[in-house]
């Protein structure tokens with residue numbers, strides 16, 4: 001009997017909303033969105049946590065320039081507070097080196113992190129998800145009772161097809177979907193909006209391809225000034241997502 | 244000190260099972276402690292004691308039996324089996340500490356003793372596990 005499973009939702013009980021930023025494909029801006037969402041919410045004076053569950057390609061710490069901090073131990077582990085965000089990632093334990101894990105072990109590591117991390121009271125816990133609808137996604141759904149999903153896609157049909165598959169899995173499992181964000185828009189049209197119209201899933205808006213983003217990575221002040229964060233902020237301000 | 248978080252999960256689980264199985268009494272709870280996680284038994288016992296005080300479960304410390312579970316690793320590539328203690332390269336303290344928190348990061352710091360692959364399985368002795376709860380209805 002795995003005792004850890006019985007403590008996970010207790011660890012999350014003082015968190016108002018748990019939002020998993022997902023979207024089937026890799027490289028579409030899930031991590032970027034999760035980090036910017038956490039930053040934006042923290043700027044609005046919400047209490048925010050950010051959990052990077054992409055064990056094979058942890059990125060949140062790189063985007064936010066988090067290094068030189070480590071969780072404190074106090075009847076569990078306490079996520080360090082960095083730039084107003086309570087942050088947890090496997091990178092604290094793998095020390096920037098690869099962690100080549102198979103599916104079942106990824107599950108086990110996710111369960112361990114969820115069981116021992118003491119978040120304290122939060123308005124939002126944002127989860128940076130790995131690509132795909134494999135073990136981590138199914139685990140988040142299985143283990144975190146109140147999770148909601150925010151999906152990211154690009155305008156490419158290749159990304160949209162994968163996003164639609166994830167939507168259909170989430171729908172079948174009755175998991176709330178806040179909506180879909182279209183990222184890296186280059187042309188004027190927003191194919192995502194059309195795709196979603198038939199599916200009764202909210203289209204949140206589009207974010208343009210931002211040429212200046214790369215130079216801002218690792219620097220929270222620069223990030224806040226990017227078009228990416230500004231556009232995401234506008235989308236969030238006009239949506240009912242945060243209320 | 245994250246032994247406390249794991250001790251808490253043990254006590255909460257005992258209480259859940261007690262209710263679910265409608266037990267009137269719990270005689271013995273056997274908890275396996277995997278070697279790989281290097282749990283400090285003194286701290287773990289102390290944490291259990293405190294959690295018992297906090298949650299008031301239908302057991303006391305004497306009913307909880309801790310058993311160390313040898314850690315056996317099995318290479319997926321060459322099928323080599325070896326014991327965690329026989330790893331030739333001694334782990335650094337911070338590596339041990341990382342494995343203590345998340346045993347799976349063993350894949351970051353350990354390699355198969357025969358072929359050097361990081362693709363091995365933790366067959367047993369990973370972490371904290373409830374082996375059995377004995378009681379009566």
Ligand SMILES: Nc1ncnc2c1ncn2[C@@H]1O[C@H](COP(=O)(O)OP(=O)(O)O)[C@@H](O)[C@H]1O
Nearest residue numbers: 026027028029030031032059184208209210213
């Ligand atoms: N709108 C955008 N404009 C420019 N670059 C972007 C944009 N969104 C994301 N990126 C960049 O694309 C890369 C992949 O993004 P990332 O968030 O890591 O994707 P994922 O987490 O989905 O794999 C990163 O280098 C990121 O900075």
Ligand SMILES: [Mg+2]
Nearest residue numbers: 030031054059
């Ligand atoms: Mg990512």
Ligand SMILES: [Zn+2]
Nearest residue numbers: 318321355358
């Ligand atoms: Zn081998």
